[in-house]
Amino acid sequence: MNPQTVAGAGLLLMLNIPFIRRIMESDMAYHMLLQFPLILLAGWLLARGFPEPAKKWNYAGVTGLLAASMILMFWMIPRALDLVLINNTLELLKFLSLALAGMALAWSWPLAGMIVRGFFLGNVLPMMMVVGWLYIEAPVRLCNSYLSYDQLRTGSGLLALSIAGSLLWLYAFFMPSNQAGNSEIR
Amino acid sequence: MKTLLASVIVVLLGVWAVASMSEGFELLTSEQARRLDIQRRQPVVPNVRLTDQSGGAHRFGDWVQAQNKFLIVDFIYTNCQSLCRALGSEFQQLQRNIVERGLQNRVHLLSISFDPEHDSYAVLGQYANHLQANPEVWSFAAPASADLEILLQTFGVTVIPDQTGGFQHNAALVWVAPSGKLLRVTDYASGEQLLDELVKSN
CATH class of the missing domain: 3.40.30.10 (Glutaredoxin)
Incomplete structure (x- = not known):
């Protein structure tokens, strides 16, 4: 078995240990900015051991990247963040869908050309920016289960992440030497 | 063609998921959900x-x-x-x-x-x-x-x-x-x- 796949599966299992899950979900910033990316990473690693499936259904990675951005969008709804804390089915769905998004990214990113990648990033990065800004500016708490201070930190984190992502993207765009802009993800 | 079909399915699934989480695009937070729930159920x-x-x-x-x-x-x-x-x-x-x-x-x-x-x-x-x-x-x-x-x-x-x-x-x-x-x-x-x-x- 591919070592990356093993690492991905291990990471996914580790994130599911109740103790670790509790810590990560006790704080809104850990939940969104640490647990989410780690599940994505686990899915991404997991997929590395397998060849891209059904390439015909995923021409230029369009379907996969679309699915990944949909999943990311869904998990930015504040109510969803609140609900997974009390609803186990939804919590399971969160792990599955985010891992799937990671896998879709791993399989689709190499297939995607400049335009499809640009479309994906042009969708996800501004979305993170808007949500981050919303979390910072909202006069009330958007998640009943999290403190307003945590919301502020999460918003700042999302904003920072989206800006960093945009800068990386720009960098990759103007540095074509490193193999067609693969640098962001690899 | 297949990719287009798959993409449409993905988008529909996404819209459905967001719609059910937001009670038909009416709300985004659990506070709004709570208010709607109380108003409906009384x-x-x-x-x-x-x-x-x-x-x-x-x-x-x-x-x-x-x-x-x-x-x-x-x-x-x-x-x-x-x-x-x-x-x-x-x-x-x-x-x-x-x-x-x-x-x-x-x-x-x-x-x-x-x-x-x-x-x-x-x-x-x-x-x-x-x-x-x-x-x-x-x-x-x-x-x-x-x-x-x-x-x-x-x-x-x-x-x-x-x-x-x-x-x-x-x-x-x-x-x-x-x-x-x-x-x-x-x-x-x-x-x-x-x-x-x-x-x-x-």
Whole structure:
């Protein structure tokens, strides 16, 4: 078995240990900015051991990247963040869908050309920016289960992440030497 | 072609998921969901034990029906430094408004503490004095500790401890009919406006 796949599966299992899950979900910033990316990473690693499936259904990675951005969008709804804390089915769905998004990214990113990648990033990065800004500016708490201070930190984190992502993207765009802009993800 | 088909399916699935999470694009937060849920279901107040600021013991449901008034309920704790202050001054204003319009036979204000460990009836009494609450218009009460959970659940109040030893909670006004049904939940600054509606409707 591919070592990356093993690492991905291990990471996914580790994130599911109740103790670790509790810590990560006790704080809104850990939940969104640490647990989410780690599940994505686990899915991404997991997929590395397998060849891209059904390439015909995923021409230029369009379907996969679309699915990944949909999943990311869904998990930015504040109510969803609140609900997974009390609803186990939804919590399971969160792990599955985010891992799937990671896998879709791993399989689709190499297939995607400049335009499809640009479309994906042009969708996800501004979305993170808007949500981050919303979390910072909202006069009330958007998640009943999290403190307003945590919301502020999460918003700042999302904003920072989206800006960093945009800068990386720009960098990759103007540095074509490193193999067609693969640098962001690899 | 296949990719197009798959993409359409993915988008439809995504829209469906977002639509169900947002109750058909009506809301984004669980606070909005809670308000909509209460407005639709109109649950009855649980008949839990409440102690008022002068030490009187009541059963919540029976108490509401015996008073036969509209209740405006908010949730507080007396150690609160931030949001409850806002709620307190909102209620002071509502109290003035109710007295000016002579509505004290039809509307009553009730502040319920979710910190019964600390907020004994004596503490609540002091707090009421401090806020110059008129007992004819504005009561304070705390549930028995064992009943707190069910009370908060019915009203959809989430309380979480913060770093400074206090609590954060979703602050709002809950409108309870004389029958004991929860009618609606509104922002804490919306009292006056709803009082107007109440007067007009009768």
